């Protein structure tokens with residue numbers, strides 16, 4: 001489990017992470033979604049103790065990272081896959097990490113196998129494609145067999161088979177009861193992989209919810225006889241609906257179709273048309289981040 005409380009990180013006067021609080025729970029894949037520059041990588045670096053926060057606290061399985069002995073056996077991470085010593089072979093790269101963390105040789109070979117790199121284990125990383133580097137980074141993250149895993153944009157540079165492999169791996173790791181925290185700016189990727197989503201924009205939390213809740217931000221479209229429109233609007237608004245009148249149609253958020261139907265029929269209002277629209281994750285994401293993206297575009301222009 002990862003518990004982040006009130007995390008703040010500033011670069012100069014700008015806050016890259018601006019008071020983030022969330023919990024990443026075991027046994028499911030938690031997606032970390034946000035537009036470019038939202039603060040995902042910075043947050044992951046703070047969680048891993050690679051950067052110091054100005055404020056806030058991170059606990060891994062209830063304890064600060066510095067209190068964990070052999071941290072690599074508790075937390076594994078794939079961050080920027082380009083930061084490796086490219087003159088080494090893949091096997092030697094993993095051996096060095098393993099030796100520094102008291103991890104045996106057999107685990108190195110098991111992870112090379114798991115990452116689909118066994119056949120190229122003796123080749124220098126210099127000649128690796130971005131996809132192969134990503135696989136090597138994932139092998140390194142798994143080396144200590146940790147219960148908590150962070151992956152920053154793991155499908156970057158992977159081909160279709162590689163993407164499928166990462167997806168299956170994430171789901172398998174979560175099914176084993178591990179905490180899996182994976183960042184992406186690709187909404188479709190999250191829709192296929194994550195059970196739960198944490199969405200940020202401008203370093204702030206925008207949503208922390210099961211993926212089904214975000215996909216199912218439903219709205220309904222309703223038409224009633226013109227003379228009854230005012231009564232219907234009043235009823236739906238009192239039931240917590242956010243009602244927009246568009247010509248003869250009502251657009252309602254916050255009340256589902258069944259409830260709306262019951263309310264209207266209960267009040268003796270005939271329904272001419274009633275339809276439910278489930279917004280896709282992409283629409284929900286754009287809704288949530290629209291303001292954050294706009295703000296960034298303005299900042300860059302000025």
Ligand SMILES: Nc1ncnc2c1ncn2[C@@H]1O[C@H](COP(=O)(O)OP(=O)(O)OP(=O)(O)O)[C@@H](O)[C@H]1O
Pocket residue numbers: 011015016034035036037038039040041042043185
């Ligand atoms: N070392 C640094 N020095 C100065 N500013 C930084 C540094 N690292 C990140 N930032 C700034 O902090 C903000 C958040 O960046 P971060 O890389 O965490 O976002 P991100 O969500 O991971 O974006 P992306 O999807 O583009 O990787 C950005 O405005 C970025 O320019």
